[in-house]
Amino acid sequence: MIQFKTDEQLLLIRKAGRIVSGCHAEIAKRLRPGVTTLEIDRFVEAYMRQNGARPAQKGYKGYPYATCASAGEVVCHGFPKDVPLREGEIVTIDMVAELDGWMADSAWTYAVGHVSPELERLMNATKHALYQGIAQATAGKRIGDIGNAVQRVAESEGYSIVDAFIGHGIGRSMHEEPQVHHKGKAGTGKKLAAGMVITIEPIFVTGKPYINIDQDGWTARTLDGSIGAQYEHTVAITDGEAFILTS
Template identity: 65%
Template sequence: MKNAEEIRLIRKAGAIVAACHKEIARRIRPGVTTAEIDAFVEGFMQQHGARPAQKGYRGYRYATCASVNDVFCHGFPTEQPLRAGDMVTIDMVAEKDGWMADSAWTYAVGTPSPEAARLMAGAKQALYAGIAQAAPGRRLGDIGHAVQAAAEQAGLTVVESFVGHGIGRQLHESPQVMHSGRAGTGKRLRSGMVLTIEPILTLGLPYVNVDADGWTARSFDGKWSAQYEHTVAITDQGPVILT
């Protein structure tokens, strides 16, 4: 559980993440590389008195995860220029004054195809359906069920291998937040919890291949995916998005 002051400190880290994502949205275009975006993110955080908490985590070498098209998550930034029609998910964690906030966002590079636009819209809708359940007295299963129901309504599939988590002084705290499940099951939510809700939705099958680098998680069938993530505080007034 986090008290009001601790949630305020997480919100400060979250404000940096949110501002950084807004700047990324202005920079994503054909010809830009994810390595350039990664360098921008690291510099942006440093300018705002934060550090990229992913860098160095279990040996990870970058400030962001940059996952293009058929990469579900944990993609390495590269010097490969983005092409018109691509989709890229930028995932980042800022640590400021010892407290962390985490958010991933999927961006279209240029104008997305109708299929990609449907995927992005469905994934975003599923995120907010899950957030709406993040209130005291609800259960973790209510979040997962809401995400899964929204995904299925959009004709999309949840990649169940990857979950949300508690966050605060550590990047990954308990509990785990599944993005599927049965309503009314799982740990009861209480005011003061801070969680990430971060469903990955795909147009194809939810099975994962991990590249030889040990990080890059790619779709089994080559189908594309999208991910949207917020850090959310559970309060007596309902869910509060901190990123």
Template identity: 60%
Template sequence: MAVELKTKEHIRGIRMAGRIVAACHKALSKRLAPGVTTLEIDRFVERFMIERGAVPAQKGFKGYPYATCASVNDVACHGFPDAEPLESGDIVTIDMVADLNGWKADSAWTYIVGKSTAATERLLRVAKQAMQDGIKQALPGNYIGDIGHAVQKRAVREGCHVIPMFFGHGIGRDIHEYPEVAYQGPPGQGVKLEEGMVITIEPIITSGKPDVFYARNGWAARTIDGAWAAQFEHTVAITKGGPIVLTRWE
């Protein structure tokens, strides 16, 4: 399967969608608090995108019914928003994709709700650093395996695990494009990175076992041992000048 390389104009389109995603995450960071529900957050995200001329691309994708994935505590990913109020000390990953004029950008972020603990802060720090280590390897001439190796090395060094069954992906006109971005395996292998590729780098990190099971809805994946999981994701363009994060907001 061939990788679709993006032109500078294409990347500008993805960047514009990414700015909406980034602004939405920044707004969310100030709204998440004990007592707020993920269903309220989902409605906020959908309204935020529509008001800016975009649409939530996840809604309807392969039958998914919401504008966001909202994954709380031991839900590793693809959690359904619901009416259960968040509690102080929870963590919640909000994953969203904006479609602006046909171009898509994708970003997930794990937030601490209310008060935190040292263990929770450490998990999020490791997960964010793993993503950042992966982004540093997104250079022309490197390989997908270099990204995965950097992510896995960080997790193992910190006594955590990558949940291996979930991947990053190419993105552009479609949410999921070739290639897949795995977060395990040896460096120097897999698809060779080229200028013009746009991919998501989005490892999911847990302090427990890396195994998951699916909820009855067929979407939400929970850790098998109940350990919490954190995920940070950016949409990244690969350029000769280095990786460009198209969804940066912090």
């Protein structure tokens, strides 16, 4: 069942979202060749706790870290590693902060130093698709409108969407209804209404969209070794433009 949020509850999620966005701003300053994603993970956990929040991913179904850190052919749910990042890589850092019982979720793909034009194009297309999806996230629209907007960007740019991982409602729980697919037919699916809070989080890959999960039960990597990028915001549905809670 979809949980509708009051204006006061939206402000509480926004407070959690500001901690998430603050973490991402600090990561952008720190993430460079030679840094490890395990160092980033430790920084994020310390940052959240210093700001009164809890890293909600840590301990979720046994997940052992405060962040997911995905690089190379790993497109989602990668474990942070004590391995120095290399010039020219891209890496996605995904996190959820819980503050006073309310959660906000955001993933961002970062360039490690200077990246190739091909990877820069992948990142730009995926980010553009996120905001195209957000533009459809208004009361009266449908879930399929979001997915269709994302899909049209992927098709026009020649990328595949890893639709095994989808957006979702969020609030007091990390994953609530509705499910938000990043493919779809416009005008179909659940109708959006003011008070809903969802994540939109497309993953684009340069090759085929098929993935395999490692033995750790979490790490998702492409079968063909292709590279992926992901961008995610938590957004509130309103009668006007979507309110980005993790900006």
